Amino acid sequence: MSDEQPTGESRSQTDVVIQGIKEMLTRGELGPGSRLPVEKDLAARLGVSRGSLREGVRALATLGVLETRQGDGTYVTSLDPTKLLSPLGFLADLQQPAHAADLLAVRRVLEAESAALAATRLSETELGELHGVLAVVDGILESDPDMDLEAFIDADTEFHRIIARASGNPPLAAIIDTLVGRTFRARLWRAISQRGSVRMAQAEHRAILDELVRRDPERARIRMEVHLLGVEEFSAAHADEIPEDE
Numbered sequence: 001m002s003d004e005q006p007t008g009e010s011r012s013q014t015d016v017v018i019q020g021i022k023e024m025l026t027r028g029e030l031g032p033g034s035r036l037p038v039e040k041d042l043a044a045r046l047g048v049s050r051g052s053l054r055e056g057v058r059a060l061a062t063l064g065v066l067e068t069r070q071g072d073g074t075y076v077t078s079l080d081p082t083k084l085l086s087p088l089g090f091l092a093d094l095q096q097p098a099h100a101a102d103l104l105a106v107r108r109v110l111e112a113e114s115a116a117l118a119a120t121r122l123s124e125t126e127l128g129e130l131h132g133v134l135a136v137v138d139g140i141l142e143s144d145p146d147m148d149l150e151a152f153i154d155a156d157t158e159f160h161r162i163i164a165r166a167s168g169n170p171p172l173a174a175i176i177d178t179l180v181g182r183t184f185r186a187r188l189w190r191a192i193s194q195r196g197s198v199r200m201a202q203a204e205h206r207a208i209l210d211e212l213v214r215r216d217p218e219r220a221r222i223r224m225e226v227h228l229l230g231v232e233e234f235s236a237a238h239a240d241e242i243p244e245d246e
Helices: 004-026 039-046 050-062 086-094 100-121 124-141 149-166 170-182 184-193 197-214 217-237
Strands: 066-069 073-076
Touching (some): 004 039, 050 066, 100 149, 124 149, 124 197, 149 197, 184 197
Antiparallel strands (some): 066 073
16 A cells, blocks of 8 residues: 555646646746746646656656756757647557558548648649649659559658648648558558559549639538548458558
8 A cells, every 4th residue: 555655646746747837838938949947946836746747747758848958957849739749640550550441531531621721721832832743643654554653652642741731720730741641551552452543543633733723612622532532441441451561
């Protein structure tokens, strides 16, 4: 009993540290790049031991919220959504490959919304980048039947990432970026196994881009959803065939 009680207290105090620092962030007392108060003062303010404070700081560092600089103290990171959402990548990795269709279903929901947002927000520069990506794919298609399928998937990934960034919603773009990377194997397997899927995907990409050029959010949403439904359904039907990452 005596061995268990300190553990419970330590965990409780660690939670106090995490909650306390989170409140300091949400109130604006701390922001990206801010230096935390010295350990003794912060521990006293939060009403915890210095050991528990260190545990809480380590937990927040693991989450990408804080970073400790040797000899210089502890700082708030840039709070970049991509870094803060990195644990999502670990979860996504655990779903591969048998549950790729589940990840693709999440992609479909999120990317349909990102396409709708991008239709009203993306710049002429971003439209030019999308046209450039599809021009690269046209070049890949010219080498059929010996096309570089991995190069196609890389271009496909970039197309979706540009649209996600153009949504103007950094957390949404960060989640999509994580999921796009984690569905590479399923998308490549479809390209290998289903002849014609690469040309079909290129045609669907062009249809999405046409709606973005027209600045039509609802049609862009529909085009993106239909596009992603194809690979989602393929992955669900061929879950046992998709190879593991080497």
